[in-house]
Amino acid sequence: MITIKTNYLCAFTKVRFLLRFFIELSYNGKAYHGWQNQPDAISVQEVLENALSTLLKTDIAVVGAGRTDAGVHATQFFAHFDYDLELPENLIFKLNSFLPKAIAVRDVFKVKPDAHARFHAISRTYHYRISTQKNVFNFDFAYALQKTLDIDAMNKACDILLQYNDFQCFSKVNTDVKTYHCKLMKASWRVENDELIFTIKADRFLRNMVRAIVGTLVNIGLGKLQLESLHDIIKSKDRREAGFSVPAHGLYLVNIEYPEIIKQ
Numbered sequence: 001m002i003t004i005k006t007n008y009l010c011a012f013t014k015v016r017f018l019l020r021f022f023i024e025l026s027y028n029g030k031a032y033h034g035w036q037n038q039p040d041a042i043s044v045q046e047v048l049e050n051a052l053s054t055l056l057k058t059d060i061a062v063v064g065a066g067r068t069d070a071g072v073h074a075t076q077f078f079a080h081f082d083y084d085l086e087l088p089e090n091l092i093f094k095l096n097s098f099l100p101k102a103i104a105v106r107d108v109f110k111v112k113p114d115a116h117a118r119f120h121a122i123s124r125t126y127h128y129r130i131s132t133q134k135n136v137f138n139f140d141f142a143y144a145l146q147k148t149l150d151i152d153a154m155n156k157a158c159d160i161l162l163q164y165n166d167f168q169c170f171s172k173v174n175t176d177v178k179t180y181h182c183k184l185m186k187a188s189w190r191v192e193n194d195e196l197i198f199t200i201k202a203d204r205f206l207r208n209m210v211r212a213i214v215g216t217l218v219n220i221g222l223g224k225l226q227l228e229s230l231h232d233i234i235k236s237k238d239r240r241e242a243g244f245s246v247p248a249h250g251l252y253l254v255n256i257e258y259p260e261i262i263k264q
Contacts, residue, residue, distance in 0.1 A: 017084065018082040018083065018084050018113070019082065019083055019084065019085075019086070019110060019113075020080055020081075020082050020110070020111050020112065020113050020114075020115055021080065021081055021082075021083060021087065021108055021109065021110055021111065022078055022079070022080050022107075022108070022109055022110075022111050022115065022117060022262075023048075023062070023078065023079050023080070023081065023105060023107070023108045024076065024077070024078055024105070024106040024107040024108070024109075025048070025074075025077050025078075025079070025103060025104060025105045025106060026074055026075050026076060026077065026103075026104050026106065027044050027073065027074050027077065027102055027103045027104070028073055028101075028102040028103075029044070029068060029070070029071050029072045029073045029074070029102075029248070029249075030071060030073075030102070030140060030249065031100075031102055032044050032047075032070065032071075032102070033070045034067060034068050034069050034070045034071075034072065035064050035066070035067045035068045035074075035077070036064065036067040037049075041070075044068075044077075044103060045062060045064060045079075047099065047100065047103060048062055048079070048099070048103065049061060049062050051095055051098045051099050052081060052095070054098065055091065055094050055095065055098060056083060056087075056091075058083075060081050060082075060083065061081065061082075062079040062080065062081045063079055063080050063081070063116070063117055063118065064077065064078075064079045064117060064118065065077060065078045065079065065117045065118050065121050065124070065256050066118060066121075066124065066205070066253075068251075068253055069207075069208070069211075069248050069251075070248060071247075071248035071249050072248045072249075072251045072252070072253070073141070073249075073251065073252045073253070074252065074253040074254075075252055075253070075254045076106075076253065076254055076255050076256060077253060077256070078117045078121075078256050078258070079117050080111065080115060080116065080117040087108060091108055092105050092106075092107065092108055095108075109263070109264075110263075110264040111262045111263055111264050112261075112262055112263070112264055115258075115262035115263075120258055120259065120262050121256050121257065121258055122203065122257050122258060122259060123185060123201055123202065123203055123255075123256070123257045124201070124202065124203075124204070124205060124253065124255070124256050124257075125186075125199065125200070125201040125253075125254050125255040125256075126199070126200050126201075126205070126210045126251060126252060126253055126254065127197055127198065127199055127251075127252045127254050128143070128197070128198040128200075128210060128211075128214045128246065128250050128251050128252070129141065129142035129143065129195050129196070129197055129198075129250045129252070130142060130143050130144075130145050130149075130195060130196040130197075130198070130218075130246075130250065131143065131144045131145070131146075131194060131195055132145065132146060132149075132194050132195060132196060133146060133194040134146065135194060138195075140249055141249060141250070142195055142249075142250050143246050143247050143249070143250035145218070147222060149196065149218065149221035149222060150220070150221045150222075150223065151189050151191065151196065151221065153220055153221060153227050154189050154217045154218075154220055154221040155188060155189050156227055157216075157217050157220050157227055157230050158187035158188050158189065158217070160227075160230045160231060160234075161184060161187045161213070161230070161234075162184055162186075162187060164184070164234050165181045165182060165183060165184065166180050166181055166234070166237065167180055167181075167182055167184075167206060167209055167213075167234070168180035168206075168237040168238075168239075169212075169233055169234055169236055169237050169238055169239055169241055169242045170206065170208070170209045170212040170213050170216070170239070170242055171206035171207060171208065171209055171212075171239065172206070172207040172208045172239070173239050175206070175207050177206060177207075180206060180237070182202045182203060182204050182205060182206065182209070183202055183203040183204075184200070184201075184202045185201040185202055185203070186199060186200065186201040187199070187200045187201075187213075189217075198214055198217070200213065201255075208245055210251060211245040211246050211247075211248065211251060212239070212242050212243065212244075212245050213242075214246045215242070215243035215244040215245050215246045216230070216233065216242045216243030217243070218243065218246065219243040219244075225243065
């Protein structure tokens with residue numbers, strides 16, 4: 001009986017409860033086939049998982065706040081992972097030394113066990129950059145479009161966008177989403193030096209949604225689409241009615257918001 005109890009207690013002491021951590025990072029998407037793991041292409045998720053697994057000496061799976069397409073950048077991105085020990089104090093330094101130059105870790109912090117990087121996000125904000133003059137330093141990071149755009153009309157189109165919540169017309173057609181409804185909180189254009197910056201904020205985004213919206217607004221700015229036609233495009237729920245998808249390299253995920261209650 002004593003032996004059995006001793007063995008039971010020894011086995012019990014080996015049980016460890018998993019702790020959940022959020023990791024905040026940024027990445028240059030040029031070299032990656034998006035955030036999410038792909039069978040035949042390198043992704044940001046794969047590189048980050050390999051780095052964490054190597055440094056923590058155990059298999060680590062990370063869950064991202066969403067997925068960005070190939071070539072899209074993120075100045076702020078979050079993911080969560082589970083680990084059964086407290087993290088080493090110098091983990092951020094080691095990760096940044098281990099990771100390639102195109103991925104940088106800003107922070108790692110403990111959260112509540114049920115905190116989820118994707119499902120607990122309350123908003124996401126994207127920027128899209130259009131270069132209005134030839135620039136040898138930003139051709140990989142902004143869509144070069146040296147044509148006159150009616151920015152006033154494009155901002156009026158943003159006001160129309162804010163009147164709707166069903167954005168199926170801007171979504172990829174082959175998708176497994178259950179709803180095309182998104183709560184749009186902000187949409188606007190501004191001039192910054194030799195660039196036009198589009199800002200859009202919502203609780204969620206559909207696949208290709210931002211790039212399709214930008215392409216549609218650009219067509220309005222070029223006079224190829226009438227401003228009021230945007231109502232009909234949105235009501236059609238038909239991707240073929242909307243504008244072209246602008247190139248991925250001008251798109252940036254810049255902010256993700258979470259409720260304070262997720263923190264440990």
